[in-house]
Amino acid sequence: MEEKVLSFEEVSKHNTTGDCWVVIHGKVIFFSLFLLKYSWRNMSFVFLGSKLLDFTRIRYGPCPWEQGWRRVYDVTRFLDEHPGGDEVLLNASSGMDATVEFEDVSHTDYARELMKDFLIGKIDENTLPNMQKKFTRHDASLSNDSSSHLLLYTAPLFVLAFAFLLRYYNYNNNNNY
Numbered sequence: 001m002e003e004k005v006l007s008f009e010e011v012s013k014h015n016t017t018g019d020c021w022v023v024i025h026g027k028v029i030f031f032s033l034f035l036l037k038y039s040w041r042n043m044s045f046v047f048l049g050s051k052l053l054d055f056t057r058i059r060y061g062p063c064p065w066e067q068g069w070r071r072v073y074d075v076t077r078f079l080d081e082h083p084g085g086d087e088v089l090l091n092a093s094s095g096m097d098a099t100v101e102f103e104d105v106s107h108t109d110y111a112r113e114l115m116k117d118f119l120i121g122k123i124d125e126n127t128l129p130n131m132q133k134k135f136t137r138h139d140a141s142l143s144n145d146s147s148s149h150l151l152l153y154t155a156p157l158f159v160l161a162f163a164f165l166l167r168y169y170n171y172n173n174n175n176n177y
């Protein structure tokens with residue numbers, strides 16, 4: 001079935017106890033957690049690199065290829081049952097991307113499965129205000145300058161280069177013994 005596309009402005013209006021919608025990025029892959037799960041020899045170095053990448057993504061926003069994955073969840077009937085309380089959901093519903101707040105709590109796989117019951121559509125990225133194009137903390141303290149964009153685009157390359165260098169270094173070391 002075709003996914004419903006909702007404007008950010010429309011979603012922001014649903015912010016009461018009787019009608020509460022939240023926006024969360026649908027497919028945030030935290031590279032460091034992913035690598036920790038599947039790590040093996042030498043991967044600890046790559047893990048550190050990926051940590052840097054995660055930091056960059058939280059600070060400066062999703063990677064370019066991840067745009068368009070913000071999902072809208074109608075959590076009205078879940079307010080009373082949410083183990084984290086209704087207040088956090090109500091706060092998150094008032095015109096923000098709640099991805100960082102959601103990921104900060106390290107929600108379990110169970111919570112992520114549960115989310116599917118509340119999914120009602122996805123955000124039309126063209127309707128996002130500039131600040132909300134990033135994963136933002138609600139204090140709006142993030143800078144929007146061009147250097148942050150540069151970092152966003154180059155961080156993955158740095159991480160890859162770092163990982164390859166370490167592999168090369170380890171390979172040479174092992175061959176010298």
Ligand code: HEM
Pocket residue numbers: 022073075082083084085088089092098101102105106107108109110111112114115118
């Ligand atoms: C559809 C959206 C959400 C679902 C289905 C959901 C579900 C859950 C579940 C099942 C738990 C229990 C722990 C776990 O199993 O992970 C939990 C805890 C929690 N959630 Fe959510 N949650 C949602 C959105 C959010 C958002 C947007 C925030 C923050 C803005 C948030 C903040 C919290 C907090 C603070 C806890 C308590 C953690 C603790 O006590 O250790 N949740 N949530």
